[in-house]
Amino acid sequence: MTPDETVTAFITAIERMDVDAAAELLATTVVYENVPMQAVTGREVVRESLTNFLSTMTHVEWPVSVQVATGNHVANERVDRFKFEAGWLEVRVAGFFEIDDDGLIAVWRDYFDLAEFTNQMAALQS
Amino acid sequence: MTPDETVTAFITAIERMDVDAAAELLATTVVYENVPMQAVTGREVVRESLTNFLSTMTHVEWPVSVQVATGNHVANERVDRFKFEAGWLEVRVAGFFEIDDDGLIAVWRDYFDLAEFTNQMAALQS
Numbered sequence: 522m523t524p525d526e527t528v529t530a531f532i533t534a535i536e537r538m539d540v541d542a543a544a545e546l547l548a549t550t551v552v553y554e555n556v557p558m559q560a561v562t563g564r565e566v567v568r569e570s571l572t573n574f575l576s577t578m579t580h581v582e583w584p585v586s587v588q589v590a591t592g593n594h595v596a597n598e599r600v601d602r603f604k605f606e607a608g609w610l611e612v613r614v615a616g617f618f619e620i621d622d623d624g625l626i627a628v629w630r631d632y633f634d635l636a637e638f639t640n641q642m643a644a645l646q647s
Numbered sequence: 648m649t650p651d652e653t654v655t656a657f658i659t660a661i662e663r664m665d666v667d668a669a670a671e672l673l674a675t676t677v678v679y680e681n682v683p684m685q686a687v688t689g690r691e692v693v694r695e696s697l698t699n700f701l702s703t704m705t706h707v708e709w710p711v712s713v714q715v716a717t718g719n720h721v722a723n724e725r726v727d728r729f730k731f732e733a734g735w736l737e738v739r740v741a742g743f744f745e746i747d748d749d750g751l752i753a754v755w756r757d758y759f760d761l762a763e764f765t766n767q768m769a770a771l772q773s
Contacts, residue, residue: 556739557760587743589722591715596722598743598756613682615741615758617713617724630724632741632758634683 524620525590528597531618531626532583538575544568548625557635580604583614593620601633607645612638650746651716654723657744657752658709664701670694674751683761706730709740719746727759733771738764 522530527546534543547553547564554560561570575581581603588597595618602611612633619628648656653672660669673679673690680686687696701707707729714723721744728737738759745754 556741557763587720587722587745589715589717589720591717594713594715596713596715596724596741596743598722598758613758615682615722615743615756617722617741619713630741632724632739633760634758634762635760636762637683 522624523590524593524595524618524624525588527620527624527626528588528590528595528616528618529585532585532597532599535571535575536581536583538581540568540571540575543571546626547629548621548623548627551626552628552630554628554630556630556632578603578605594618595620605645610638610641610645612641648750649716650719650721650744650750651714653746653750653752654714654716654721654742654744655711658711658723658725661697661701662707662709664707666694666697666701669697672752673755674747674749674753677752678754680754680756682756682758704729704731720744721746731771736764736767736771738767 531543531546544564549564551564551567552560552562553567561567583599583601585597585599597616599614600611601614615632617630618626621627657669657672670690675690677690678686678688679693687693709725709727711723711725723742725740726737727740741758743756744752747753
């Protein structure tokens with residue numbers, strides 16, 4: 522797979538909520554950073570983090586509007602949509618990915634406005 | 648200039664605080680969106696917005712760590728640093744640009760955590 526295809530496969534695995542398939546595309550030393558929050562390092566830690574996060578919801582859609590790639594770098598603009606029992610929440614996200622020589626995701630950084638997420642989450646929980 | 652070079656020229660014009668040089672790289676119908684805030688449409692409106700914003704500071708540095716381009720789309724990861732009288736403020740930003748057939752920037756969207764900016768601004772003003 523090209524770096525572009527690897528990122529697309531990763532996003533679609535997340536949409537299927539198939540954490541194992543997503544984790545197979547991560548390097549063992551992957552760095553995953555939700556930029557407003559914190560960085561998480563290591564495939565198993567990311568797997569656990571994704572499993573815990575996705576367990577709180579019933580559906581995930583991450584439609585990508587633009588995806589660009591140069592060499593081993595890929596960037597995309599997405600709207601990350603999550604369905605909880607109380608309803609949908611969506612956040613506009615810019616993702617940057619770095620693919621290593623084995624074709625695995627070594628770096629994944631998502632840029633977004635944290636309040637856009639937390640305000641909607643608070644509204645769903647009220 | 649390639650789309651990649653156009654974006655680089657735009658960023659460096661901002662760093663020189665040369666709004667006229669930056670505005671020359673914008674399409675007349677440009678859409679500029681600070682994603683957590685609002686979209687601004689039209690070169691003259693963006694020129695005025697940039698002029699007002701930059702007038703509050705003395706130095707600007709927008710170092711780009713990664714820039715990727717496919718066709719007429721360009722994306723970059725930056726740390727946007729602004730120096731005010733009270734000190735520096737910096738925000739991690741993901742920028743997406745779309746270049747039109749005339750080689751001008753038709754769309755410019757910056758993704759960042761708004762609180763990362765406002766919290767530092769409040770600290771500088773206290």
